[in-house]
Amino acid sequence: METLLAAAARLGERLRARNETVAVSESSAGGLISAALLAQPGASAFFLGGAVVYTRQAREGLLGITPSDMEGIRSASEPYALLLAHRVRARLGASWGLAETGAAGPSGNRYGDAPGHACFAISGPCEITRMIETGTADRAANMRIFAATALALLDELMS
Numbered sequence: 001m002e003t004l005l006a007a008a009a010r011l012g013e014r015l016r017a018r019n020e021t022v023a024v025s026e027s028s029a030g031g032l033i034s035a036a037l038l039a040q041p042g043a044s045a046f047f048l049g050g051a052v053v054y055t056r057q058a059r060e061g062l063l064g065i066t067p068s069d070m071e072g073i074r075s076a077s078e079p080y081a082l083l084l085a086h087r088v089r090a091r092l093g094a095s096w097g098l099a100e101t102g103a104a105g106p107s108g109n110r111y112g113d114a115p116g117h118a119c120f121a122i123s124g125p126c127e128i129t130r131m132i133e134t135g136t137a138d139r140a141a142n143m144r145i146f147a148a149t150a151l152a153l154l155d156e157l158m159s
Contacts, residue, residue: 001036001144003144003148004032004035004036004144004147004148004151005036005039005040007036007148007151007152007155008036008037008039008040008151009040010155011037011151011154011155011158012037012040012042012043012046012047014155014158015045015046015095015096015158016042016045016046018095018158020046020095020096020124020158021046021047021048021092021093021094021095021096022037022046022047022048022094022095022096022097022098022154023048023049023050023088023089023091023092023094023096023097023098024037024047024049024050024051024088024097024098024099024150025050025051025053025063025084025085025087025088025097025098025099025100026050026051026052026053026099026100026101026146026147026150027052027053027054027076027100027101027102028054028100028101028102028103028104028118028142028143028146029100029104029118029143029146029147029150030052030054030104030143031050031052032143032144032146032147033050033098033100033146033147033150033151034047034050034052036147036151037050037151048092048093048094049092050088051063051088053084053101059084063084063087063088063091064087064091065083065084065087069083070083074111075101075109075111076101076102076103076109076111076113076117076118076119077101077111077119078119078121078129078130078131079129080101080119081099081100081101081119081120081121081129082099082121082123082127082129084097084099084101084121085097085098085099085121085122085123085127086123089123089124095124095125096122096123096124096154096158097121097122097123097124098120098121098122098150098153098154099120099121099122099123099150100118100119100120100146100147100149100150101118101119102116102117102118102119102142102146103115103116103117103118104116104139104142104143104146105136105137105138105139105142106137106138106139107137114133115134115136115137115139115142116132116133116134116135116136116137116142116145117131117132117133118131118132118134118142118145118146118149119131120132120146120149120150120153122153122154122157124157126157128153128156128157130149130153132145132146132149
């Protein structure tokens with residue numbers, strides 16, 4: 001957790017200095033991304049909110065993503081992560097939308113992805129998507145890796 005907190009501190013300082021905000025949609029990270037950002041003193045200056053979008057019900061209820069929005073897109077993919085990032089950014093009016101979706105483990109998901117598979121997207125003044133495979137079925141370790149990767153990706157894009 002210390003690594004996450006250090007990354008979130010750097011990111012929070014950068015967001016505050018630029019007078020920018022972030023909104024988070026996470027799935028397999030289980031809230032660790034939001035928790036790391038919220039652990040920073042003065043987080044209300046840059047963190048607008050987050051959602052753990054772990055099910056279809058959460059996707060529809062929290063982000064208003066309908067079955068028609070999902071046409072041609074499968075969960076745990078880069079296009080899906082980008083849809084989540086766009087939607088959370090728009091719904092909360094953030095400078096940046098950060099999204100993570102994947103399979104933490106110990107088994108893969110119903111789409112055939114192995115445990116440790118995750119996709120990320122950042123939506124803002126510029127956009128990026130990324131996919132990783134950790135190669136481990138350790139659920140807790142994957143959750144930490146997913147959160148760290150998401151924070152690092154936003155930090156990289158803001159550089």
